[in-house]
Amino acid sequence: MPNVTFDQAAVTVPVDHLPEPKVLLDGVNLQLTERRVGVIGANGSGKSTFLRLVNGLVQPSSGRVLVDGADTVRSVRAVRRTVGFVFTDPLSQLVMPTGREDVELSLRRSVKNGAERRRQAEDALDRLGLLHLADQSIYELSGGERQLVALAAVLAVEPAVLVLDEPSTLLDLRNRELLRRTLAGLDQQIIMSTHDLDMALDMDRVLVIDQGKVVFDGAAAPAVAAYRALCLASLDAQEAQP
Amino acid sequence: MRGHGFLLANYVAGDSLVHRAPLALKFLLVFACGLASFVTVDWRMSLGMLGALCGLFLLSGAGPKRLWGAVRPLAAVLLVIGLFQWWQLGAPTAGRIVLNILVCVVAASLLTATTPVHKLLDGVVRAAGPFKRFGADPERFALTIGIMLRSIPYIAGTFADVRDSARARGLERNPRALVLPVFITSVAFARQTGEALAARGLGEADDEAED
Numbered sequence: 001m002p003n004v005t006f007d008q009a010a011v012t013v014p015v016d017h018l019p020e021p022k023v024l025l026d027g028v029n030l031q032l033t034e035r036r037v038g039v040i041g042a043n044g045s046g047k048s049t050f051l052r053l054v055n056g057l058v059q060p061s062s063g064r065v066l067v068d069g070a071d072t073v074r075s076v077r078a079v080r081r082t083v084g085f086v087f088t089d090p091l092s093q094l095v096m097p098t099g100r101e102d103v104e105l106s107l108r109r110s111v112k113n114g115a116e117r118r119r120q121a122e123d124a125l126d127r128l129g130l131l132h133l134a135d136q137s138i139y140e141l142s143g144g145e146r147q148l149v150a151l152a153a154v155l156a157v158e159p160a161v162l163v164l165d166e167p168s169t170l171l172d173l174r175n176r177e178l179l180r181r182t183l184a185g186l187d188q189q190i191i192m193s194t195h196d197l198d199m200a201l202d203m204d205r206v207l208v209i210d211q212g213k214v215v216f217d218g219a220a221a222p223a224v225a226a227y228r229a230l231c232l233a234s235l236d237a238q239e240a241q242p
Numbered sequence: 243m244r245g246h247g248f249l250l251a252n253y254v255a256g257d258s259l260v261h262r263a264p265l266a267l268k269f270l271l272v273f274a275c276g277l278a279s280f281v282t283v284d285w286r287m288s289l290g291m292l293g294a295l296c297g298l299f300l301l302s303g304a305g306p307k308r309l310w311g312a313v314r315p316l317a318a319v320l321l322v323i324g325l326f327q328w329w330q331l332g333a334p335t336a337g338r339i340v341l342n343i344l345v346c347v348v349a350a351s352l353l354t355a356t357t358p359v360h361k362l363l364d365g366v367v368r369a370a371g372p373f374k375r376f377g378a379d380p381e382r383f384a385l386t387i388g389i390m391l392r393s394i395p396y397i398a399g400t401f402a403d404v405r406d407s408a409r410a411r412g413l414e415r416n417p418r419a420l421v422l423p424v425f426i427t428s429v430a431f432a433r434q435t436g437e438a439l440a441a442r443g444l445g446e447a448d449d450e451a452e453d
Binding site: 055095096104105157 | 435
């Protein structure tokens with residue numbers, strides 16, 4: 001499995017009316033070598049920032065993030081060849097009018113021959129059982145199908161690490177299950193944030209992030225329990241306020 | 243999000259003469275129509291061109307429904323332009339201007355309805371090839387065209403959604419309630435698209451040096 005290393009990685013952003021910059025992620029120090037890594041936490045806790053660091057979409061304000069030794073700032077192109085990223089909303093990710101064209105777009109850099117590119121795009125769609133949707137407009141697909149097409153477009157270039165930012169948030173129960181089964185069959189290392197605790201329980205290791213800090217790091221079941229306890233404590237504290 | 247308000251027709255598979263025509267010829271046709279809209283002085287000539295293009299469109303087998311679908315989103319704008327020009331410059335000029343816009347839209351739709359996007363992009367890459375010696379990246383040209391084709395239906399769909407929201411709140415006559423959300427959503431879409439492209443490593447130079 002690839003090795004994703006967070007070496008005291010912190011992300012801060014300046015805020016106009018505050019004297020100190022706001023901390024989005026506070027000095028994370030860990031190594032991810034497991035096949036399935038889950039990231040859970042409340043909205044705004046820092047999950048997306050954490051994931052974006054892995055692909056170089058966000059640069060650490062201090063510290064560094066390495067993917068198999070490649071620095072996400074200094075070697076961002078190499079990192080992006082290794083790390084595929086799936087967004088919450090596939091509509092913002094799919095650039096071309098149809099699934100086939102979008103997967104072909106992913107392959108344009110690496111496969112110059114048009115016929116070969118087309119064949120590889122079909123293979124990528126077929127692997128996820130999407131070939132019959134290849135020529136449909138992305139607007140005609142269901143949310144789950146769209147998310148899987150976005151996934152196929154990312155997987156077409158065979159990244160070693162797949163980062164998914166709340167991929168099931170916009171999906172109904174059936175599509176969520178479809179996505180869950182598809183992810184379970186992939187060989188890639190998966191690092192995924194989710195609000196779906198069933199999906200989190202499928203992971204080998206789960207991080208709980210709260211207010212920019214990793215407050216729990218361990219096996220899935222205790223991590224989910226810790227997250228539930230954190231949420232309940234936060235609600236209780238809010239209700240206790242006069 | 244609705245995304246079907248597409249200004250240009252989607253590709254329709256077929257084996258018509260227009261489908262088989264070389265891409266360069268179709269590009270030339272679109273270019274010539276754009277150029278003609280500047281030099282045509284008689285509305286009857288514009289009408290003739292529009293008729294010929296509509297004939298070609300129907301000959302391609304893309305169908306009248308798609309042709310209407312490509313023109314319909316413009317109807318309200320063309321009506322406003324036509325009325326204004328009629329008031330300002332008279333009926334013949336107003337007719338010519340409206341017809342010339344339609345000529346350009348139908349010509350572009352003819353291209354997109356009879357050419358798969360990947361062939362269109364390959365064509366753009368070939369056409370932009372000579373600029374490589376000046377440091378330009380032909381793949382970026384193609385990517386730009388691809389994003390443009392993708393963005394038109396998104397923004398049209400956003401406009402339809404925003405219009406419905408404004409109606410639901412009784413604000414359909416308030417231009418700010420229509421324009422501002424579309425503008426903000428479009429900017430957000432551009433930002434998300436940029437981020438998604440960066441995440442996929444698209445649009446980056448091939449030979450960019452790294453440490």
